[in-house]
Amino acid sequence: MTDFSTSPNPTASFNEALSFQKIFEAQNNPILVLSPSLKILGCTEAYLNETLLTREQLLGKSVFDAFPDNPEAGESLSSVKLRASLQQVLASKQAHQMEVTRYDIPDPNHSASFIERYWSILNTPILDERGEVLYILNEATNVTEAEKSKKNLLESEEREKVALAEVEQQRLRLERLFAQAPAAMAVLEGPNLEFKEINDAYQQLFPGRKLLGLALFEALSELKGQPIEEIVQHVITTGETFEGKEILIPVARYKDQPVEDIYWNFIYQALYDAQGKINGMFIFALDVTPFVEARQQVEKSAEDLKALNLELEARVERRTQEVQKAQADAERQRQRFERLFMDxxxxxxxxxxxxxxxxxxxxxxxxxxxxxxxxxxxxxxxxxxxxxxxxxxxxxxxxxxxxxxxxxxxxxxxxxxxxxxxxxxxxxxxxxxxxxxxxxxxxxxxxxxVTEQVAARKAVEENANNLRLITDSLPVLIGYLDRSRVYRFTNKAYEAWFPIKSEDLLGRRVQDVVGEKAYNNTKGYMDRALAGERLSFEATMPYREDFVKHIKTDYVPDVRGGEVLGFYTLVTDVTDQVEARLKIESSAQQASAIAVELAAANEDLRLANLDLADANQQLTHTNKDLDNFIYTASHDLKAPISNIEMLLRELQVELPKESLEGNEVKVIIKMMQNSIDRFKKTIASLTEITKLQKDHDRAAQTVNLKDVVQEVQLDMQQIIASHSAQIEADLRDDAMVSFSEKNLRSVVYNLLSNAIKYRHLDRNPVVRISCQPEDDYVVLVVQDNGLGINGKQQKKLFTMFSRFHDHVEGSGVGLYMVKRILDNAEGKIEVESTVGEGSTFKVFLKRAQ
Missing domain, CATH: 3.30.450.20 (PAS domain)
Incomplete structure (x- = not known):
């Protein structure tokens, strides 16, 4: 940007130019410096931030090469507008402000894709001493959000106009329907049921009476005290529609005239305001007095019918005409109800x-x-x-x-x-x-x-199942007792202590399960928990004559609305720790130092149990927050377990050599290390599930299945060679699927590694990989000649922590995660297997459009 050839001190000029360049690049405005040939000579950091590009991608390039037109923009070419403005600046040597222009920028994350952008661009020339254009400053302000807001506002206003027009048309249609309907209709509103609207047919029923604006029992006072008053009260109180047929209601058609016996067919229907409260009533009525009187005449004695036969024939003729008219009226009513259906x-x-x-x-x-x-x-x-x-x-x-x-x-x-x-x-x-x-x-x-409601309910049920899977995987007895001290929830850990299925414990009293002796040891603590106190204690529990446990227990009250409904129990087996402590305390005087270390270890374990109790309480109350529970369980437990493991190593250093060589101490230390290892494996499995929960919603993209399989083979090359495995892949070049590439790699890696891991010991592993189209899917087939799985095991193959072979390291979550990944991506997995011969996995992946 600066020419140093005439400077008497080139070094000073260079440093000065470098300083000005840094000052320029630090400007808050997005600015490009262009040469007269429209090449990019410099840009500010703000410009790079707005265009998502690097300085290396811009400098030295033509501005139109750096920013090509988006062929899908649907407008006149943006580069043409920019070029015209720059040419005008070069010709006029005056600044030019362009109108707001859409000029999309390349998407750095997706090749051949663009990101929609709108800019306010000011092109300003920089002239030399002779007045010639030396540079052009291109200052571009990102106004995308403002332009999109304007567009959304215009579209919203258009939709509002259309909606208002439709509403007005419907209103006019309903007004015409109400006014022209052949049946009598009226709308009554307010606590006194005032006549707000009546059609001509209703007014003709009472030609000599004023109705509009008057309350029902004021306008038709003779109705008070009649059964009709109770009917009206029932409708506006309960909201239940009442339909009456040929009901006699004496009423006067003219004010201050004697009442007439009039038979009515009518419907009373409650009306509601915007808050859903009853604020009136709709009346649909027909005067059927002539029909009722005619029927009553017909029901006279047979002798009268014979005497009036001639007259009856005339009446039949008149009745035929009336029926035809009634049929026409019924057809009009049918059409009206059809319109009501449509609205x-x-x-x-x-x-x-x-x-x-x-x-x-x-x-x-x-x-x-x-x-x-x-x-x-x-x-x-x-x-x-x-x-x-x-x-x-x-x-x-x-x-x-x-x-x-x-x-x-x-x-x-x-x-x-x-x-x-x-x-x-x-x-x-x-x-x-x-x-x-x-x-x-x-x-x-x-x-x-109700698809959305069902999906929401199933999501809740799935969270509940996941909660059950996680609590069942923990080596802690987790339960819930109500105020009657009856079990309402227990996890699988109970089955290791009591000879009964965990689900069969539900509904049973705690003393019937643990026994009276053990119950008496904790009864006082339960009383305090049901009084609202949160407790943590240790106790010796003689559950049975041959089964005594030392436990570390936490009681967490379940308080809702100020009332204790029950309490959660978290019981940890500390028998090994207690027995170890008792044996060490009874040894020689040098064991006193060991006792101090064990006390510290027990305190850390108590704190770890408290953390676990808090995490479990949160999980129990909010099973919608499953991810948070897993995160807490997998991260908050790492520190105390690591502390315990460190203390155990320190304990081994501090113990005298003769104590370490004792059989009892060796057994105790091995038991403690085994417990730590089990905790660490459980935490590692929960971490894997946490990753699955975070990654399950990765956006699908078009992926070449053959490329992914080849990449996974390269990643596993060392494993394949070390086990003398043979991979036979027969995949189509055009096998394209719609899937997250990272998740697809995880699926393929799990299947290939399992095929090698669970190989048959009498032969080298051979894995055949192929694919085939099926309906809307591309089916990936992975066939091995390994150990195989029996039918009973196949039913549990994709459940969490399921393992069928102890000679191979694993957590039992690999295939569970594969199935979850496929379920989330609308795919599926099937397995066919024969023990001793091998297994075939079929993975159904959505075919790319």
Whole structure:
């Protein structure tokens, strides 16, 4: 950027230029320095931060080579606008402010990809003494967020306009429906049930009375004291709809006139405000007095019927006309209810005939299947997936028997618009529709999709299962007792102490399980825990005559809303430590130093148990926070276990040589070291599961399966050679899968390493790897000639901490993690195995689109 050729002191000029360069690069604004030939000579750190590039990627390059156009931007070429501005600056030798321009930058993490960016660009010339352009400063301000906000605001305003127009159209439609309906309708609101709206048909029932603005029992005062008053009160109190048929309600059609005996068919339905509280009532009424009176006349004696036969024929004619009119009215009402169905917030459809053809589908129901045409099609043609599902069986049963069927939660897999089969859950009611003769001619369906609720519940159940797996893996007795001192939860560790399954302990009293002697040793502590006190104590527990344990116990009260509902118990076996301490205390005087060290070790163990108790309490109360529990268990336990191991080594150094050579001391030290090793293995396994929990949501990408297998073979080259293993790979070059590359490497590595690890001792391991397409999957097949697995073991193969061979080191979490990785990526794994011959694993990976 600086020419030093004319400087009398080149070194000083160089240092000065270097200082100015550092000052320039430290500027807060993103600035490029361009030559007149538009090559990049310098840039600020702010510019590098905004463009996600390094100085080495920019300096010396043409600005258009460093920032190519995004071919998918969908706008006029950004580089053309920039070039025009720079040319204008070179020609006019004046600064030029460009309008806000979209100019996407290369994505450093994805080749041939771009990141959307909007810039406010100011191009400023720097002139030499002769007025010629020496440099151009390109200052680019990132205004992406502001531009995106403007775009989102405009789109939101457009959606709001469309929604308001639709709402207004629906409102006008409902007003016309209400006003023109042939049946009498009225809306009453407020605590006194004032007439807020009535249609013409309702006013014609009472042509001589004022109704609007008056309370129901003020406008129609003669209704007070009649049974109708109790009916109204029941509807607005309970919200239950009341339907009356041919009910006699004496009422006057004109004010201050005698009441008339009028028979009514009516529906009273509660209305709700925005808070869901009842604030009124909707009335749908028909005056059926002429029909009732006609029927009463017909029911007179047979002699009267004969005498009035001629008159009856005339009445029949009139009745025919009335029936025809009533049928027309009914058709209009049917259309009105159809419109109500269409506007209902619940998914509703009507299926007609034995083939269950879609006759009516409201928008909410159509929204469940936005990519499908429903109206006029049989349900099996529109939704072929239900052909072998219980849903179609119940449709047929309802149509055949007329009995309503309700399904609270049914799994119905449907093919998505992308061609994938998706599990969807529905709650629905199937109700028969009958014609005038009472014969079933269709099925009415009310449906709600509950897929998200089911997924949430299953996630909770999975967390509960994971909680059970983790607590069962800990070498600590973990339980929960309620106020009656009855077991409500126990982990698998109980089975090693008591001859009963852990699940069979639930519902049993603690004294019936541990025995009266052991119970009496801890009863006082239980009383204190149920009083709300948190305790930590040691006790000797004579569970049985031949089974006495020294325990370290923590009681953690379960306090909710100020009330103790029970308490958690964490029992650690410290028999080895106590017996060791007792033996050391009874030895010679030099063992006093050992006793001090053991006391410190026991104190560290007590602190470790307290940490474990806190972690378990948090896990018990919040099984949604499973990851946090695993993290606490795998990290907080490392320090105390390491301390115990260090103290044990110090103890071995401090002990006299003659004491170390004693058989009893050797046995005690070996027992303590074995306990530490078991704890460390458990912590290591929990750490692996923590990594799996953190990595399970890695984004899928298109991965070449053959490349990944070859890379894993190279990583395992030393293991393969050391075991004289033979790998036979037959993979297609175009086997592309949609998967996290890191997770796929983990899956392949686990399968190959297991094939070599569990080799048959009488032959060298041979592993055959192949792949084949199957539906939407690419199936990776890994076949070995190893030890094999029997049928009973195969059922537990993918569970946590499952191990079937003790001659090989392992934690039993490898295949568990493989299955979890595949489940999270919508894949699956299958195994076929014969003992003594070998195993074949099939891994189903989603095929890349």
């Amino acid at each position: 209902a917030p619940t998914a509703i459809c009507i299926l007609a005939g034995p083939e269950l053809v879609y006759e009516l589908v409201n928008p909410v129901y159509a929204g469940l299947f936005p990519d499908r045409e429903l109206l006029g099609k049989p349900i099996l043609e529109a939704l072929p997936e239900i052909g072998h599902n219980k849903a179609y069986e119940t449709f047929s049963e309802v149509y055949r028997t007329g009995i309503t069927h309700e399904e609270p939660e049914l799994l119905i897999p449907f093919t998505s618009p992308h061609g994938f089969l998706e599990d969807r859950y529905f709650r629905y009611i199937q109700q028969a529709r009958t014609n005038e003769e009472g014969i079933v001619d269709g099925v009415l369906v009310f449906a709600i999709e």
